[in-house]
Amino acid sequence: MSDSSQMGAQGVPPALPLAVNLQYTKDLSFEVPSGPEIFTALQAAPQISVNIDVQANRLQNDQSVFEVALTIKTEANEAPTSEGGPAGRKVFIAELTYAAVVTLNNAPAELVEPLLLVEVPRLIFPYARNILGDVTRDGGFPPVVLQPIDFVALWQARRSEFAQAEAVGHA
Secondary structure, eight states: OHHHHHHHHHOOOOOOOOEEEEEEEEEEEEEOOOHHHHHHOOOOEEEEEEEEEEEEEESSSTTTTEEEEEEEEEEEEEOOOTTTTOOOOEEEEEEEEEEEEEESOOHHHHHHHIIIIIHHHHHHHHHHHHHHHHHHTTTTTTTOOOOOOOOOHHHHHHHHHHHHHHHHOOO
16 A cells, blocks of 8 residues: 555545525525614613524535525614613614535435535525624724624524424324
8 A cells, every 4th residue: 555545544524415506695685674863872782683594405406516595684773771671773683695506426315414504504694794894883882793603503493393293293
């Protein structure tokens, strides 16, 4: 056996059965519903809520090429005027769907779902986070800087929701 073949077998992790072909902004929306008066009326930092979703779709039935779309929706409301009071007006709404087209190369069946719903979102999340921060900053507000997302937990929660829905449907 040659030295080069031994080196390849030793200590080199196997390549992921995944190729990211391209990434792109599929949809982007930024809205300030209250217009310019919100800038003068805003007394404190707005309260921001974030919702994240991941979808994966096969692009062609006879190929292992998929589009994975990471959707992030942020809404900012004025802080309540009193402790525990209702939130104020909507400050801004930012929605981004950032997508990647990926090819799976001979991935074992049990790895397809985690590759598409965990690994690809993990790879494209920094780009989506950067776009969202730039959009909110360019919209006249402090940039929204999202904390890292645990895509494994998101995937597992989604799987348990589907399992519960199926159990209820078959009861």
